[in-house]
Amino acid sequence: MDIQIQKSSIDNILKEIEITGSKSESNRLLLLQALYPEISIDNLSNSDDSVLMQKALESKDSAIDIHHAGTAMRFLTAYFSIQDNREVVITGSSRMKERPIKILVDALKGLGADIGYLENEGFPPLKIKGKKLSNNKVTLKANVSSQYISALLLIASRLNNGMELVLEGKITSVPYIKMTLSLLDELGIQTEFKDNTIKVKSKDAKLQLQRFTVESDWSSASYFYSVVALSAIGTQIKLRSYKSNSLQGDSVLSAIYKQFGVETTFENNSITLHKSSIINSQSRIELDLSNAPDIAQTISVTAFGLGLECNLIGLHTLKIKETDRLVALKTELEKLGAQVAITDKALQLKPATHIKGDISIATYNDHRMAMAFAPLGLKTSIIIENADVVSKSYPQFWEDFKAIGFIIK
Ligand SMILES: O=C(O)C1=C[C@@H](OP(=O)(O)O)[C@@H](O)[C@H](O)C1
Numbered sequence: 001m002d003i004q005i006q007k008s009s010i011d012n013i014l015k016e017i018e019i020t021g022s023k024s025e026s027n028r029l030l031l032l033q034a035l036y037p038e039i040s041i042d043n044l045s046n047s048d049d050s051v052l053m054q055k056a057l058e059s060k061d062s063a064i065d066i067h068h069a070g071t072a073m074r075f076l077t078a079y080f081s082i083q084d085n086r087e088v089v090i091t092g093s094s095r096m097k098e099r100p101i102k103i104l105v106d107a108l109k110g111l112g113a114d115i116g117y118l119e120n121e122g123f124p125p126l127k128i129k130g131k132k133l134s135n136n137k138v139t140l141k142a143n144v145s146s147q148y149i150s151a152l153l154l155i156a157s158r159l160n161n162g163m164e165l166v167l168e169g170k171i172t173s174v175p176y177i178k179m180t181l182s183l184l185d186e187l188g189i190q191t192e193f194k195d196n197t198i199k200v201k202s203k204d205a206k207l208q209l210q211r212f213t214v215e216s217d218w219s220s221a222s223y224f225y226s227v228v229a230l231s232a233i234g235t236q237i238k239l240r241s242y243k244s245n246s247l248q249g250d251s252v253l254s255a256i257y258k259q260f261g262v263e264t265t266f267e268n269n270s271i272t273l274h275k276s277s278i279i280n281s282q283s284r285i286e287l288d289l290s291n292a293p294d295i296a297q298t299i300s301v302t303a304f305g306l307g308l309e310c311n312l313i314g315l316h317t318l319k320i321k322e323t324d325r326l327v328a329l330k331t332e333l334e335k336l337g338a339q340v341a342i343t344d345k346a347l348q349l350k351p352a353t354h355i356k357g358d359i360s361i362a363t364y365n366d367h368r369m370a371m372a373f374a375p376l377g378l379k380t381s382i383i384i385e386n387a388d389v390v391s392k393s394y395p396q397f398w399e400d401f402k403a404i405g406f407i408i409k
């Protein structure tokens with residue numbers, strides 16, 4: 001379903017939105033809950049990816065289809081590798097079959113796992129024969145996706161001798177690794193991350209009953225940051241339920257969006273975003289997003305909407321996400337009149353003086369393409385193709401967008 005967003009504006013009355021739980025925290029906690037049933041989880045994400053993760057963990061089938069859910073694919077590969085005497089085929093969407101998994105599979109095989117490729121070497125679908133893993137030390141490349149590392153860490157405490165991971169190369173998406181380690185620490189699983197080595201102690205005993213409340217999703221909050229940045233001075237939106245000491249790396253939004261004139265106030269488990277200043281059109285946005293890749297699309301579109309120059313680096317993981325996000329961003333921003341240059345890891349946007357109207361934005365089965373471009377409805381009338389892709393991480397997105405004042409047909 002395509003939708004049309006008419007040129008809209010947000011009034012000055014404070015709007016409040018409750019955003020679903022973090023997809024990253026939820027998918028980790030679901031896997032940990034399968035390993036340690038003493039865990040209970042509040043404010044679980046209602047995203048497609050978390051629903052698919054939960055169903056896969058509950059399923060007794062020998063065939064699992066994880067659709068577009070990358071973290072779920074990687075985490076479940078590790079999980080099924082240690083399910084003794086169970087054989088599973090895990091597959092996904094056609095895009096999932098193009099998203100590399102060899103680094104993780106090689107690491108698991110190094111630990112003793114039995115995993116085979118059913119189509120192309122290095123890519124899903126995989127056939128996994130679960131067994132007890134005999135080794136505990138493995139070396140892997142850390143500059144392609146942190147999801148491989150988190151997948152290993154999540155099962156590490158269930159191995160007889162724990163796990164020692166030696167990470168090669170520049171470690172990417174580090175906050176996601178730290179999130180995994182923090183959750184293990186909260187469970188009383190001992191971990192150590194020093195230089196390029198991570199150690200996790202084995203924990204076979206039962207845990208004390210543990211109740212976790214998932215913080216709301218910061219990547220989803222980015223679209224409201226963009227809305228406030230593109231709105232008039234005085235515009236405010238309140239988002240629940242967030243905290244200042246987040247486990248999510250995308251909470252860096254509160255610092256980044258100051259450059260777009262948006263101030264963030266933390267109070268009683270919520271954040272209020274407030275457009276407090278107009279940004280000089282000569283200013284330039286320069287960011288390294290290797291620790292926060294999921295907000296690259298939002299930031300590029302905000303900068304374009306404000307007519308600012310923007311240079312983003314550290315984008316090397318974007319090519320293997322739901323789509324090649326670098327190419328998708330360039331193609332769709334240029335339809336609107338932008339001038340964009342990309343490499344395999346960087347994006348440069350020239351300051352724009354005009355935004356074309358009634359342009360139809362393709363979304364490439366990527367939720368973040370749909371949500372990142374939507375705030376441009378404050379500047380022009382825009383069409384978002386296959387708008388229901390948002391359900392991958394944020395099923396209520398369009399309802400919430402209407403609730404803050406967007407006119408959607
Ligand atoms: O571990 C996680 O929950 C995630 C890690 C990141 O992936 P990469 O490490 O591949 O960049 C991020 O892009 C993804 O949306 C979620």
Ligand SMILES: C=C(OP(=O)(O)O)C(=O)O
Nearest residue numbers: 068069070071072294321
């Ligand atoms: C990259 C993402 O998800 P995944 O890798 O889990 O498919 C995302 O949500 O932006």
